[in-house]
């Protein structure tokens with residue numbers, strides 16, 4: 001039943017889509033921990049290698065458990081095809097490198113996850129691919145950066161850590177007008193609250209390490225696009241360079257997908273309440289939260305996102321010392337640079353995730369000495385509010 005095309009809503013698709021049931025009829029998805037596959041005859045092996053018979057050949061190419069994860073992600077995203085990767089960065093790197101060649105030009109929003117910025121700014125130029133980084137919140141900046149050889153646009157929205165929002169449909173339209181492609185890193189929005197492909201993006205990437213696992217267990221990533229792009233641009237790169245996801249991690253992520261809607265809904269609801277609470281505190285200079293009316297791009301949020309966010313960005317009065325004091329006074333909320341987890345996590349970007357940027361680059365992104373990023377977990381909302389309130393008092 002599970003492989004038929006059905007108009008399931010996300011919550012149903014995330015429990016059933018893509019399931020490959022073995023002859024034993026197991027309820028839960030099987031974990032196929034195998035590198036290779038055996039063939040009944042030499043002729044069968046030949047036919048499979050020729051592509052004349054369906055079936056698995058080698059787990060660097062494809063594996064049944066990984067296949068279930070990819071199919072379930074396609075159902076959620078509304079994508080034709082997907083490739084799962086060992087980490088989010090493997091997904092980003094593959095999506096970018098398979099979209100360009102030497103002599104091409106990339107335009108990217110400058111507010112990028114640190115490693116994404118390194119791939120665009122440092123790695124790509126080594127292979128003759130130039131990149132221009134822009135303030136992505138104004139479409140005019142994207143237009144100005146276009147060159148005759150611009151082949152690719154890349155953005156993240158909402159961004160890390162200041163939760164800036166980029167107008168995906170506007171950038172997609174610009175990409176289409178010059179025959180370029182748009183890659184969207186959709187980690188912060190989650191596949192439930194923003195659908196980049198429906199907004200015109202060509203390729204979507206995730207770090208499945210974040211909300212998709214959501215329970216701090218393993219790394220993973222996924223690239224989703226149309227079948228033609230994957231066949232023509234990603235397929236061979238993927239087979240021959242080996243960024244493949246392990247079947248064990250694919251299984252973990254599959255189980256994560258089953259509860260993703262419940263977790264994201266709960267985390268977003270709590271985050272909205274916590275953001276409103278923080279905005280009223282005299283020790284907090286600024287709260288940036290995509291669900292609030294005072295978000296700098298509230299109009300675009302309304303246009304392209306169906307929910308708020310599980311993340312909150314806040315500026316504490318008193319700079320680094322006050323931000324550190326607040327972090328250290330928290331009891332439930334843990335100090336960690338991960339996000340999307342069942343456990344609430346807080347980080348100080350200037351000294352952790354964004355420490356490698358220059359002071360000017362950090363200032364451009366709105367990351368100050370008092371900036372904190374809070375990833376809201378699955379704990380009881382009232383317990384979290386109480387913890388934050390006591391920490392603010394203690395840090396005074």
Ligand SMILES: *Cc1c(COP(=O)(O)O)cnc(C)c1O
Nearest residue numbers: 087088089113185187207209220
């Ligand atoms: C975490 C993250 C990545 C990288 O993912 P890994 O799984 O850690 O490799 C890329 N982009 C964004 C927005 C992220 O949050």
